[in-house]
Amino acid sequence: MKQKNFLVTIAIVLATLIIGCADDDFQETVGVCPMVIATNPADLATNVPLNQVITVTFNEEMNPSTINSTSFIVTGASTIGGTITYSGVTATFTPTGNLTTNTTYVVRITTAVKDPQGNALQEDYLFSFSTGATLQPLVIATSPTPNETGVVLNKIVSATFNMPMDPATITTTTFTLKQGANTITGVVTYSNNTAFFTPNANLTANTVYTATVTSGAYNMAGVGLANDYVWNFTTGTIVAPKVILTDPENNETGVSVDKVVTATFDMPMDPLTITDLTFTLKQGTTPITGAVSYSGNTASFTPANPLLANTTFTATITTGAKNVAGVSIANNYVWNFTTINSSGGPDLGSASPFGAFGGNAGITNQGINTVINGSIATTAASTLVTGFHDATAIYTETPLNVGNVTGAIFTAPPMPGTATSFAIAQQALADANAAYLSISPASMPGGIDPGAGELGGLTLAPGVYKSDSGTFNISNGNLTLDAQGDPNAVWVFQTAAGLTVGIAGPTGAKSVILINGALPKNVFWYVGSSATINGAGGGTMVGTIIANSGVSISTAGNAVQTVLNGRALSLISSVTMVNTTINVPQ
Missing domain, CATH: 2.60.40.1220 (Immunoglobulin-like)
Known part of the structure; x- marks a missing residue:
């Protein structure tokens, strides 16, 4: 009997529900009335922010006209006003102002809320939440500091807060800078708890400015400063840089x-x-x-x-x-x-007349067409000069090794070398060594290396050039020296080790070309080791070569003439040449 009564009761309840929600063709489960399925804040939530927007979500689409201030009610100490909107299945209540701290609010959704078919909530839906204590934002640091003096004129003024702020409330309205009653225009930005005011123009010297952060600056909970924060600073005297x-x-x-x-x-x-x-x-x-x-x-x-x-x-x-x-x-x-005055080349002194100087090791010619338009010398014995003659003597010439010296030959004895010619050679060597030192990197610092050691194919203005690697080559083409109209233009080339002009092969000869007034007498080569000039024969070299350890011009067997418009001066080792013409600059 008890089971029968229970089944009857259940049937009556189901019938009531079906009758109450009849003709509902929306997407809710058949026979289920509209209901609230979620809220924000959640029921019994605490420490809710004071700028909280309240939302209620239903289980189905509702009739927006039934969701209004009489069916969506929020009360604290009293009913609060706000704006109600509806979208999708969610109703939103935006309070007119911030909520009150430490207050419990009750939200009531009444049975006046219905779906589009007229099905209403079966009973009022209530939930509550509580706000927390006020966490008031504060300005904890400024730059400049209050009453600071001597502030720079391009100062960016800043205020740092004790908590994250709502960036939308940090504006030129809430962060201002004034000079007396005059408002300073600028740009306000916010980053990492700090607001920045960047003036559009430099501030005025010796002037008091007032910065203000108003109570309209809110934290992320919608709580503003308790009061406007105001401070002054004074700019400094203009001190122009010099x-x-x-x-x-x-x-x-x-x-x-x-x-x-x-x-x-x-x-x-x-x-x-x-x-x-x-x-x-x-x-x-x-x-x-x-x-x-x-x-x-x-x-x-x-x-x-x-x-x-x-x-x-x-x-x-x-x-x-x-x-x-x-x-x-x-x-x-x-x-x-x-x-630099490009006419400031080295003083060759008594070495100036010599087209070749063989240090203390002699000078050798191999070829029948060698001509020295100038003099030659060595501090070695006359027997170490081979293949040459001047107007007064022959120095070990053969039919295959004939070199005509238009000036004179100076050596140590034996004859035709004499004590006098030896003394002249010694002085010339001393002067050549002095000239060598005068164009060294120590005496002429600051030389550059425009071709990373390769001078071929370059056109160079007057100046000092120093190989970073320690060697200079002219192998990729001819070197052109441009005086740019200055007949006194000087070039000094410095290499700690070797100088090599030309490459192997019958077409390997390379030349130095002078343009726009450049002269051979103003070109100098400082060579820390030895110099090799067109070993394959041919080509025209220019300038005074002062090498520590020897100079070789062409090589044995080359019939083509090699020209040096300059000098080949070796301080220690010998000078060798094959079918070479040397024209000593005047």
């Missing part, structure tokens, strides 16, 4: 053609203002290309190419160069300098 040192100095002469031009300031500068627009170098009105850098109060201009010799250049630091406070130099700083 150029206190330059290299080269103003009106300096004899400057290396590979000089890096520098200017040193009396205070730290803003590196962003030290550029190729504010640091320039010109030759007359022609700009010199180069790279500008800044380090440790010093700006540097590195020319892209060697400067012209015997030329005056003008360097300028413009008023666009500013210190770290944003203050420019008072006026453009301009200075001049002149590069």
Whole structure:
């Protein structure tokens, strides 16, 4: 009997539900009425933010017109106002203002809420939540600090908070800067708990400014500062930066053609203002290309190419160069300098008349067409000069080794060498050694290596050139020396080890070509070891070669004539040549 009564009761309940939710053609389970399935905040949630937006989600699509202030009610100490919206299956209540701290709120969704078929909630749905205590944001640090003086004129003003803030509330309305009643325009940004005010222009010197962060700046919970945060600071006196040192100095002469031009300031500068627009170098009105850098109060201009010799250049630091406070130099700083006097070649002294000098080891000719238009000498005995004759004597010539010296031959005894000719040779060697030292890297520093040791195929302006690897080659083509119209233009080539001109083979000879007024007498080769000139024969070499350990020109068996417009001076070892013409420069 009890089982029968229970089944009857269940049937009555189901019938009631079916009748109450009839004709519902939406996607809910058949026979189930509308209901609330989720809320935010959840029921009994605590420490809810004060700017909380309240949402209610249903199990099916609802009739929006039934969701309003009479069916979606939020009460705390009293009913609070807000805006109600509906989308999808969710109703949203946005309070008119922030909620109150430490308050329990009750949300009621009444049975007036219905689905589009008119099916209503079966009973009012209630849930509650509580807000927490107020966690008030504070400004805990500023830059400049309150009442700071001597503030730089390009200062970015900042305020740091004790917690994350709502970036949307950090604006030019809530973070302001004023000078008296005048508002300073600028840009406000926010990052990592810090707000930044960047003025659109430099501040004024010796002036008091007032910065304010208003109570409209909120944290992520919607809580604002308790009060406006206000502080003052004073800018400093304008101190314009100055150029206190330059290299080269103003009106300096004899400057290396590979000089890096520098200017040193009396205070730290803003590196962003030290550029190729504010640091320039010109030759007359022609700009010199180069790279500008800044380090440790010093700006540097590195020319892209060697400067012209015997030329005056003008360097300028413009008023666009500013210190770290944003203050420019008072006026453009301009200075001049002149590069090395290219007529300053070495003094060969008594070595000047000699087309070949064989140190203390002699001079050898192999060939019947060798001509020395000048003199030759060695401090060795006359027997170590072979294959030559001058107007007064023959030095071990054979029918296959004939060399005509148009000047004179100077050696140590025996005859035809004499004590007098030996003394002349000794003095010439001393003068050649002095000239060698005068064009060394120690005496002429700063030489550059434009072809990484390979001079073939290059066209070079006057200047000092030093091989980084220790050897110079002319093998990829001829070397051209361009005097650019200056008959006094000088070239000095420095190699710690060898100099090799030409390559093997019948077409391997390479030449040095002079253009635009360049002269053989102004070309010098400092060779730390030995020099080999066109070993395959042929070609035209130019300049005075001063080698520590010997010079060889062409090789045995070559009939084609090899020309040296210059000198082959060896300090220790011998000079050898085959069918060679040497024209001593005048």
